[in-house]
Amino acid sequence: MATRLRTAQRGQSLVEFALGAILLFTLIFGIIEFGRLIYAYSVVANAAREGARFAAVHPSATWGEVEGEAQALAVGVLVTVAAYDVDSDECTVSVTITHTFTPVTPFAPTVPLSSTARHYLEVRVPGG
Numbered sequence: 001m002a003t004r005l006r007t008a009q010r011g012q013s014l015v016e017f018a019l020g021a022i023l024l025f026t027l028i029f030g031i032i033e034f035g036r037l038i039y040a041y042s043v044v045a046n047a048a049r050e051g052a053r054f055a056a057v058h059p060s061a062t063w064g065e066v067e068g069e070a071q072a073l074a075v076g077v078l079v080t081v082a083a084y085d086v087d088s089d090e091c092t093v094s095v096t097i098t099h100t101f102t103p104v105t106p107f108a109p110t111v112p113l114s115s116t117a118r119h120y121l122e123v124r125v126p127g128g
Contacts, residue, residue, distance in 0.1 A: 036104075040077050041101075044097050044113045045117075047073055051117065052118060054066060056093050067080065074099075079099045081096070081097060083116070094117065096114060
């Protein structure tokens with residue numbers, strides 16, 4: 001009778017561990033994915049800032065040059081320039097960078113990320 005009771009308790013412990021492990025692994029993978037999402041957003045925001053800075057320093061830069069500069073600084077994340085505008089009236093340049101974050105874990109939706117940065121044009125004053 002005592003051995004039968006111990007066997008039943010072992011089975012109960014196994015079931016409890018299985019249920020607890022599912023919750024634990026779900027939580028761990030959720031934390032990892034959230035960290036990857038925050039990293040991707042940080043890279044997108046930094047690429048937008050650096051692209052706007054590059055365009056402000058080089059006002060005659062083409063779309064491809066600005067996108068190349070942004071992609072060179074976006075380590076581990078594929079970014080694209082969605083908008084690039086030089087406003088000569090306000091002496092500003094704005095660059096919008098986009099990226100679609102795809103989680104590794106199944107059943108998680110993709111998240112579109114976008115960041116816009118504005119920078120004042122750097123104009124050289126003759127004789128200054």
